[in-house]
Amino acid sequence: MPEILEADAYRRLAEGVVGRTVVAVEAPDPLYPRGGVDAGGLADALVGRRITAARRHGKVVLLDSGGPTLALRFGMTGRLLVDGRAAIEYLEWGGRRSDPSWVRFGLVFRGGGRLWIDDPRRLGSVELAPDLSGLGPDAWSLRLDELRGALAGGGGPLKARLLDQGRVAGLGNLLVDEVAWRSGLSPLRPAGSLADDEVRRLHRTIRRTLDQMDRRGGSHTGDLFDHRRAGGTCPKDGAPLRRDTVGGRTSWWCPEHQS
């Protein structure tokens, strides 16, 4: 479940390769390169280039090197490692072990350092010159007017809108459940039905929740997280939590204080 918080931890880790020169590209999994490029194309584009920046938009980590930008996506079980060091050791729903066969992509640098993606489920990908125009504004720097725009006119459930990367980029299932719970908003509410004070509250909550959970260590550190299970109760008021499928995702919420 790499969501925006894990992606940002990966970006921070990837800053460690800025200034290094790529001498080899490893792409042992033919499923991993997307967008019409293969292992050879990745090598042609990247070998000999020096990494100049590590950026992030939503859940996507971007490496610049003077040529086409390299985009790294992590699906739900992808981990980034640099020189054998992981940004996140234990990924919820990720592998409990580490297995060399889970390495899906790697960059080898002059001097022997290495950046790679470990992804048991193979749901992540790498892409050259990604088109990010379909992504909405980044959730962490989201302005109030941008959130208003993202929710405006939506007849579908609030949760589906917040999960839609084209509306707001970066939030995943766990973070959306957490911010809806903290905001006292039902995930089932039609997105466009929120009153202005509710949008403001949601906006504040997104910002504060991301800052706090980043300090805590990731998207599994929400107050609701441990209660997302059969028989779970709301840590705020003790009511039994409801489990619904919303936006195609398992959703846990409190019918007592979320409306």
Place this chain on the structure above:
DNA sequence: ATTGTGGCCTGCCCGC
């Protein structure tokens, strides 16, 4: 255009 659904992919956990 918007919204919903199913499939991809595989480790892990539970029940038998």
Place this chain on the structure above:
DNA sequence: TGCGGGCAGGCCACAA
């Protein structure tokens, strides 16, 4: 002890 089924969700293709 081994095995099979279900589950997890980011992302994309496709359908209504």
